[in-house]
Amino acid sequence: MKTSPRRPLILKRRRLPLPVQDAPRDTPEEEPKRPPAQEEPSQVQASKEVAESNSCKFPTGIKIINHPTMPNTQVVAIPNNADIQSIITALTAKGKESGSSGPNKFILISCGGASTHPSGRQPQPQTSNDSKRTEIITEILGPRPATRDANVLRPPGPTLGQRLENCAGGDTTGCTLDNSLTNIQWLEKMSSDGLGSCSIKQEMEEKENCHPEQSQVKMEEPSGTSTCWQDSMSQRPPYSYMAMIQFAINSTERKRMTLKDIYTWIEDHFPYFKHIAKPGWKNSIRHNLSLHDMFVRETSANGKVSFWTIHPSANRYLTLDQVFKQQKRPNPELRRNMTIKTELPLGARRKMKPLLPRVSSYLVPIQFPVNQSLVLQPSVKVPLPLAASLMSSELARHSKRVRIAPKVSALCFSQLVECVTPFTLPLLPFQLLLADEGIAPLPPAGPVKEEKPLLGEGLLPLLPVQSIKEEETQHGEDMPQLARPIKVESPPLEEWPSPCPSFKEELSHSWEDSSCSPTPRPKKSYSGLKSPARCVSEMLVIKRREKREMSRSRRKQHLQPPCLDEPELVFSEGPSTSRRVTEAPLLAEPVSHLRCLQEEGGPFKTPIKETLPISSTPSKSILPKTPESWRLTPPAKAEGLDFSPVRTPQGTFGSLPDSLGLMDLSTTPLKSIPLFDSPRELLNSEPFDLASDPFSSSSPSDLEVPKPGSPELQVPSLSANRSLTEGLVLDTMNDSLSKILLDISFPGLEEDPLSSDNITWSQFIPELR
DNA sequence: CTATGTAAACAAC
């Protein structure tokens, strides 16, 4: 189709221009916003239901609304005077009761805020809304991307899968800013996507998903959207080769597959390759296998058969199934893509984002519901003390990025996610930044700009924890390479199916390697595993590589920390999966977290190649350190990297405390959480840190989060254009509470709301008023 | 610049 010489195949995803500004076309009418009410009926109902139910349980004045985009997520508007703890307790109970199927994430927002606000600016416009609405929206459409984040975010709770779903949404929130933003996006989506049916209903039903069994093979159908999917089958899948390879490999129990099987799997699952694609696609597959460090080649014991595996640290265990599901729900993207193409006019189309792959993906798109979406009762006002927020992932695509904060967990939430809200773009720039409490520390130094660095870290933060630590510790900077071997971390053994895997690169260059020894670093290494013989052979290989490396081309891309982009999914089911991360030691949930973390980065994103020094790759890496980023990442933080940071416009945020975050939420100490009347307060206030309390202790000193002092960092920086607000997100699944910062910029406003202190939640969310 | 896709040259089996 595409005939471009070079790229015969073009991914559609890229194609779609953002409607954003142009949007006009797309949604002209629609977007204009439908009043919330109008939205999907189904949604509405759902929301109502929820509300009702909630209302029962909770003190009066509390409004609960289903999050428009996030499944299993509700936005809870809490009056100032309400007893937060009790509410949290109630929500927690509720969430638990509901289990994965029900709402398990709650974004807490204080409503009365308006009152509080002295600020003057309450937005008028919005105000108007207040009265109006009572209802809200609901689920539906979430933006897809969110899911990913979700994963990330999600702690390990129950099953990841569930989480994902739950969280998936990420998001959330309700933030609806003003109309503008929201509408467009989502509405648009809705309409355009047509998700409709499939997604919506199913969404609610997520449950199904939960158990998905997915045979991976057939995933397509699972959803039922088969038609859509099928249609798409003839088209090039929206997944990168790297993603497809991962899907293929992860579809097996042992998580390993021969090249041939990979080809077969892909052909089976994506007819496009079987029937339409040029033969060269196989070459591309091979190319990807060789290029990305996350793919590790193992040789069978006898040495005759080579299996390709995914480096545990990088493996998110994504399966097509999972991705597919997620997409459905939350995002309609795929759907969109598929359908859209045909249906929508170009303008209308959204761009597809590469699902899995792109690094940028780290960013999670967040969608905000349209403003309307939330509605609180008029009467209710919440002060906002709470910040609630949400987070989860979201999608981001738009213009901005949101970072997701990790769960509160331990120390830090710090993670921020940057999201870009894709859709919204046009509308408004609303950004969310999640920050943990501490978060902020920005990376002072660096300009942050680079996302990448961030990326890696950013999301990861969580993940890394374990790995990171280890690395850190191990590394230090230099751990001898020897140490590396330690890698054991990677749980290779267990995880790795193959008994004796020999990885090409044993040395691992990645991580360390680059720097280290000149020696070879073959791609992957799991040292322990390989047999001697292999080692030798490997060595040879390595040598070659080294040479090459010297050269510059793209070499294998090293793993990096994860990113999120991908659809997240976390694995779920996989038996094996479970542990890999042995390392995780720290966390209680380790596994999941870890996994997430690692995975995040992993899979899709290519790890950064950090490049060896030499390597051809340009890694931009700022971090010279490690090539292997993925592991290393954390440390970085220490170093000043930011992990999670949000990148604010200017900068970024800081790092995560890394590990901290990971810790676990389980104990969330919500109790003491302060509520903030206005977003502004939040900003000013220190993070409350959950972390501090409970975790603080836990957190290693080193880890320390910059938080307190630092707050400003972010803020200031942010201030420039944005405003920040904070919110709390209660994830009952995880028992975690997270705080996030929302960075919101209003189009209309010149100033940042923040800057003006005036800002109130209501401004952001009219309904609250 | 980076990530990704494609093509192709080579090398080892």
Add this chain to the structure above:
DNA sequence: GTTGTTTACATAG
């Protein structure tokens, strides 16, 4: 011919 690696280049963001 298959499998792996690399290099080179193109394209989109």
